[in-house]
Amino acid sequence: MIHIKTEHEIELMRESCRIVKETLEFVGRNIHAGMTTKQVDELVYRYITSCGATPSSLGYGGFPASSCVSVNEVVVHGIPSDRVILDGDIVSVDITAEKDGFNGDAARTFLIGNVSEEKRELVKVTEECFFKAIEGLQAGVPLYDIGYAVQTHAESHGYGVVRALVGHGIGRDMHEDPSVPNYGKKGTGIRLKAGMTICIEPMINMGTYKVNFDKRDGWTVTTADGKPAAHYENTVLIKEDGVEILTL
Ligand code: MF3
Ligand code: CO
Ligand code: CO
Numbered sequence: 001m002i003h004i005k006t007e008h009e010i011e012l013m014r015e016s017c018r019i020v021k022e023t024l025e026f027v028g029r030n031i032h033a034g035m036t037t038k039q040v041d042e043l044v045y046r047y048i049t050s051c052g053a054t055p056s057s058l059g060y061g062g063f064p065a066s067s068c069v070s071v072n073e074v075v076v077h078g079i080p081s082d083r084v085i086l087d088g089d090i091v092s093v094d095i096t097a098e099k100d101g102f103n104g105d106a107a108r109t110f111l112i113g114n115v116s117e118e119k120r121e122l123v124k125v126t127e128e129c130f131f132k133a134i135e136g137l138q139a140g141v142p143l144y145d146i147g148y149a150v151q152t153h154a155e156s157h158g159y160g161v162v163r164a165l166v167g168h169g170i171g172r173d174m175h176e177d178p179s180v181p182n183y184g185k186k187g188t189g190i191r192l193k194a195g196m197t198i199c200i201e202p203m204i205n206m207g208t209y210k211v212n213f214d215k216r217d218g219w220t221v222t223t224a225d226g227k228p229a230a231h232y233e234n235t236v237l238i239k240e241d242g243v244e245i246l247t248l
Pocket of ligand 3: 105167168199201233
């Protein structure tokens with residue numbers, strides 16, 4: 001069931017999304033080589049709680065941290081650990097925060113120090129995939145046009161589009177209907193309606209689209225070929241005449 005948000009609920013979403021955006025900006029100012037991914041998570045926890053919000057990831061399905069910190073070949077759901085971030089790494093930080101009952105969710109892939117040209121290109125194209133997806137997006141547009149736009153752009157650069165994980169609706173719950181795949185056929189799927197809030201989150205691999213799920217920790221998703229991946233996410237409000245990017 002897809003929840004259409006009221007104007008009041010949208011106001012609350014704007015606030016939790018603003019906190020997520022600011023947290024990511026705070027991380028961007030402070031992340032550096034030599035830090036562990038756990039130290040990144042500490043920054044996230046500190047910032048979110050200082051805003052009077054709660055990190056939704058903490059305890060979600062047993063997830064043990066306030067953020068997902070995914071380095072290089074880790075696509076998403078990296079568990080903050082003692083892994084040291086190195087010069088040349090790309091590090092995706094994915095954050096969900098809840099305030100007054102509503103969630104905001106966004107991710108950025110940060111470049112650490114001297115990053116190779118091919119990794120920079122991957123990160124840039126992944127961000128572009130999001131912006132291609134919201135071009136012309138508004139009430140009445142078929143849902144899978146989003147995935148079509150992401151897939152077309154990523155594959156035109158020879159990249160793999162992750163299929164095993166998708167974007168999603170968001171609101172009182174971090175994950176609501178509908179699923180928002182990063183692949184799909186233009187002109188198909190339900191028609192979007194004003195008041196829907198969804199997370200559009202391209203997960204793009206430099207090589208194969210195939211991924212592995214870590215059997216030991218139950219979370220970490222890595223590329224099947226060990227090549228790098230990037231992730232970019234925003235929470236988006238669908239309006240009659242366009243979209244509002246709530247986490248930007
Ligand atoms: N923020 C993620 C998403 O984009 C989900 C986090 S999973 C969790 O959907 F377990 F870390 F919470
Ligand atoms: Co997220
Ligand atoms: Co999400």
